[in-house]
Amino acid sequence: MSQALGWKLRVKVPLTAGGELDAHEVGDTFHRWIQQRSVDDVAIYVSDYRHVANGPEVLLVGHATDLVLDRAGGRLGLALQRKRDGAAELVPAVHDALRRLYGGAARLAESLGKPLTLFASGELELRLTDRLRAPNDPATAERLLPELRRALEPLWAGRSFSLERAGGDAEPFGARATCAAAPAIAEVVAAAARL
Amino acid sequence: MTTWKQALAGSIPEALGAEIEVFETQIGLRKLGRIDEKLFAETRLRRGVYGQRYDNGQRHDGVESQSLAFPLADLTKGPQTKWDAPGMQRIKVPMGKLSSRQLEVMAELAEEYSDGILHVTTRQDVQLHHVHIEDTPDLMRRLAAVGITTREACGNSVRNVTACICAGTCRTEAFDVMPYAKAVTWFLLGHDDVQDMGRKFKISFSGCKTEPCGLASFHDIGLIARTREIDGATRRGFELVVGGGLGAVPYAAQLLSDWVTEEELLPTCQAICRVFARLGEKENRMRARFKFLVVKLGIAEIRRLVAEEREKLRPDPRWVSYLSHLGELDEAPLPEPVAPATPEAEGFARWRATNVKPQRQPGFALVFVRLPLGDFTSDQARGVASLVRRFTTETLRTTVEQNLALRWVHDADLPALHAELVALGLAAPGANGLEDVVSCPGTDTCKLGISSSRGLAAVLAERLGGAESQRSADTSALRVKVSGCFNSCGQHHVADLGFLGVSRNVDGRRVPHFQVVVGGEWANNAGSFGLAIGAVPSKNVPAVVDELTGRYERERQPGESFRAFVQRIGKKEIRASLERFMAVPSYQQDPSYYRDWGDPREYTIGDIGVGECAGEVVSFVAFGLAAAERGLFEAQLLLDDGEWERAAARSLAAMVDAARALTRELHPNLGTGADEIVREFRDRLVEPGIFRDASAGGKHATYLLRHHAAGPPGDAALARQRLEEAQLFVDAAHLCHEALVARASGKVAP
Incomplete structure (x- = not known):
């Protein structure tokens, strides 16, 4: 009955060290995007959770995906949460999420008049928010980290990157990718658009 | 691929599992158009599956109303409620009592099916928002596996039973x-x-x-x-x-x-x-x-x-x-403190003064964890669960003031617990006081919200927090509660300072307002209600709070409560002091008055929908007949799978369901045993000639009597015949129900 066939996952691009975004401005921007009917999903809400510590701050809630200004883990970034109707295979599901995430980041920077370099080019957090399909255990890591690596390879122009399991045992299965020699964020955004 | 149903087999109590199966079947039947939308709406409400704002498929974007192009555009889950629109899942927490594992599961559900936020309500429930209805059966299974049911969390039913969090x-x-x-x-x-x-x-x-x-x-x-x-x-x-x-x-x-x-x-x-x-x-x-x-x-x-x-x-x-x-x-404490030597972190003294309540039992305390607007993240929920395990023996409660409470904490552990809460971002002082503003969901997610109660509450909490040194303990202890509409879910009537969302028209434009209600009594089991003073524009409410708390601070008599203060100076005087806040500048002078807190859209009430607080009036009979229909559907599936013996049993059970639904109208004490139901059905409906129609007379009634008396069918053909007869019986039961309704209303039976 539930959407178990499609992957539910979350990808987050953090801001560069010291970077900040005003959640109020981001919320206004999300509202404006809805007015402009320019969201690539059925956009429904803008939820404001600025009062919560180290969590989602503002969400553009859609039917299948949410775009989130997110401070989980204490680090601000932009996250894309795929809730339903995702691809059944992990690599295309991750590619779809990355396309939406980096596209959203570029658009947000432009809307706010901020430089795209606000977003870190060589860092990415991933969470598979489906404990049935991806329990947070070593077996999942062994099974899925190679797939995640394969999904991320085109993002950084073939440059080497580390991919490590991340997050506590009780959290959804997660991974952190770091590319020390990542190309400029504009190139990453362009690469994501081609995925 | 494994499903949650398979993964949790053996972990879910049988009764809860069966109920969820039924609900999942009903979802399937609704998608096939085989359940009426009103009946389905009440059905899902009674499973705690509630509508949310914009689920009629319309949303005003500040300029115009947009249609939300949900994929299943024509399918509804209730009147004016789109199937694909996200909804709210209310989770009953009887008396607010939660185990650490239950909290962890809710945290998991929030991040897998919702937006990563758990919300505590003013009736000790937990709510998850933006949940898709097709995810709810699995969500319920995962709750059931830890002993939680969402049954009758909404709808026309007995809601969550609440109780004093200090009990014991x-x-x-x-x-x-x-x-x-x-x-x-x-x-x-x-x-x-x-x-x-x-x-x-x-x-x-x-x-x-x-x-x-x-x-x-x-x-x-x-x-x-x-x-x-x-x-x-x-x-x-x-x-x-x-x-x-x-x-x-x-x-x-x-x-x-x-x-x-x-x-x-x-x-x-x-x-x-x-x-x-x-x-x-x-x-x-x-x-x-x-x-x-x-x-x-x-x-x-x-x-x-x-x-x-x-x-x-x-x-x-x-x-x-x-x-x-x-x-x-009965709860017992941990035998010894677990971290008695922990030094006090910054802010401990005030936190202890406001968030810790000594228990009757010496050496133990009840600790309030203040949740801003009742919200906390999945990560925080897991953190709290860990603290519950470490510092208590599973003695967590949700509170009617949208907070959490840990009971039986050793006094000696308070510094360590505080330090852990600081790390979780949950050590804000001022629990249950002035800065701990309570709010219903309001226009954020509620279909009935008129004004942004949460937006206002967030602003008030931010302004009032950190200013405690400028006010007395009496003022800091005042309670502020905000409701987004007259349904009063924020319980503003019993607050010292209550605010009720209303709308006013100014020069042809809508302006969000709040009715000011002062002097409600929280003590004495919320012994009396406040006085309505008048409506002020939403943007002026913070100034109104400053004015009223300031006057109380300056003018109260020794030991005088806010309620007594209000009664002493009088409604007229209070209104006079608020008059200057009631004016609305023109749109050209200050357009911010024409927008609500936390929402840049120009204010409108066009998004107000049809609320589901009232549920749909669906009678016991209608539910019984729907259960019978569902039983016939399941029997047909069994028959198609070649399980004809089970199919026959299921079709007989469906007939008994229908008979019970009808008979109970005349005999409220009717039991649940099939023998009794069939006997009473015969005596009260068949023999008096009530269960009959113009064409078949009472023939269809005999199907139940005969099938009940007979043993299992000998072959698939007989099972199929019985299923067809059961279908006729249930159809006749619908007609009989209409006749009973007509008879009760004095109209001629159809």
């Missing part, structure tokens, strides 16, 4: 009400006598009369613990009040009985529910709550009716069986 640890209680509240919860859950109500029904328990914790005064049934000396022994019982409620016009509950013995607690509640189900308003949703029936008939007549109904009840061993297990819910 309180200095003023007569006794611990928890086992009694638990007994009432499980006794009434799914009980036949609470399936036919015209509106929701709320029950609360309080350990004493003077403290606020139980809020008995505004419940349909409020129970206040008391003891009596009888024949030299101390006996337990309850003072029982009925007919309280907030809403647009608040009603204080009236005394039904000053002494209900513990043995009579359950049957008395059952009898009250029966009176409400039988006589409560079913047509006019605005006057369907029990409080209106109590006012209409008078408390003396209600008392007589309840006594009369009590006499008619079929004895039930559950009425008293729980009394031999009263101690099961």
Whole structure:
């Protein structure tokens, strides 16, 4: 009955060290995007959770995906949460999420008049928010980290990157990718658009 | 791929699992168009699956109303409710009692099916928002696996039973009400006598009369613990009040009985529910709550009716069986503190002063974890669960002030617990005081919201936080509560400073306002309601709070409560002091007045939808007939799979479901055994000629009588024939129901 066939996952691009975004401005921007009917999903809400510590701050809630200004883990970034109707295979599901995430980041920077370099080019957090399909255990890591690596390879122009399991045992299965020699964020955004 | 149903097989109590199966089937039937949308709406509401704002597929974007192009555009899950629109899942937490594992599961559900936020309500529930209906069966299974049901969390049913969070640890209680509240919860859950109500029904328990914790005064049934000396022994019982409620016009509950013995607690509640189900308003949703029936008939007549109904009840061993297990819910502390040498972190002293309440038991404390607007993240929930394990013996509660409470914390552990809460971002002081503003969901997610209660509450909390050094303890202890509309879910009527969302038209534009209500009483079980002073623009509410708290700070007399202060200076004087905040500048002068807090859109009330608080009036019979239809559907599937013996059994069960639904209309005490149902059906409906129609006469009734008397069919062909006859029987049951309704209303039967 539930959407178990499609992957539910979350990808987050953090801001560069010291970077900040005003959640109020981001919320206004999300509202404006809805007015402009320019969201690539059925956009429904803008939820404001600025009062919560180290969590989602503002969400553009859609039917299948949410775009989130997110401070989980204490680090601000932009996250894309795929809730339903995702691809059944992990690599295309991750590619779809990355396309939406980096596209959203570029658009947000432009809307706010901020430089795209606000977003870190060589860092990415991933969470598979489906404990049935991806329990947070070593077996999942062994099974899925190679797939995640394969999904991320085109993002950084073939440059080497580390991919490590991340997050506590009780959290959804997660991974952190770091590319020390990542190309400029504009190139990453362009690469994501081609995925 | 493994499903949650398979993964959790063996972990889910059978009854809960079966209910979820039924609901999942109903979802499937609705998608096939085989369940009416109103019936399905009430069905899902009774599973806690609630609508959310914009689920009619329309959303005003500040300029114009946009249609939301949901994929299944034509499918609905209720009147004017799009199938694909995200909804809210309410999770009942009886008496607010949660285990650490239950909290962890909710955290998982929030991040997998919702937006990573758990929300505690003013009735000790937990809510998840933006949930898709097709995810709800698995969500329910995962809850059921840790002993939680969402059954009757919404809809016209007995809602979450609330209770004093201090029960068992309180200095003023007569006794611990928890086992009694638990007994009432499980006794009434799914009980036949609470399936036919015209509106929701709320029950609360309080350990004493003077403290606020139980809020008995505004419940349909409020129970206040008391003891009596009888024949030299101390006996337990309850003072029982009925007919309280907030809403647009608040009603204080009236005394039904000053002494209900513990043995009579359950049957008395059952009898009250029966009176409400039988006589409560079913047509006019605005006057369907029990409080209106109590006012209409008078408390003396209600008392007589309840006594009369009590006499008619079929004895039930559950009425008293729980009394031999009263101690099961007793909590014990950890034998020793776990981190007594922890130094006090910054802010500890104020946090201890505001968030820690000493227990009756020396050396132990109840610790409030302040949740801003009732919200916390999945990560924080896991953190709290860990602290519950480390510092207590599973003694967590959700509170009616949208916070969490950990009980039985060693005093010596308070510094360590505080330090851990700091790390989680959950150590804000001021719990249950001025800066801990309570709010309903309002226009954020509620279909009925008029003004942004959460937006206002967030602004107030931010402004009031950190300013405690500039005010007295009396002022800091005031309570502020905000409701986004007249339904009063924020409980503003019983706050010192209450705000109720309204809309005003200024020069042809809508302006969000809040009605100011002052001097409500939180103590004495929310003993009295505040005074409405007038409406101020939403943008001026923070200034109004400053004005009122400032006057109280400066002008109060020693020991004078805010309520007493308000009564002393008078409504007229208060209004005069607020007049200057009531004016609205023109749009050209200040357009910010024409937008709500936290929402850049130009304000409109065009997004208000049809609320689901009232549920859909669906009778017990309709539910029974729907169950029969579902049974026939399942029987057909079994037959198609070649399981003809099971198919025959299922089709007979479906007929019994239909017969019971009809017969119970004439015989409320009807039991659940098939033999009794068939016998009573024959005596009360078949033999008097009620179950018959013009073309077939009473022929279809004989199918049930014959199938029940016969053994299993000998082959698949006979099973198929029985299924076809069962279909005819259920069709005839629908006709009989229409005839009964027509007869009851004095109209000619169709």
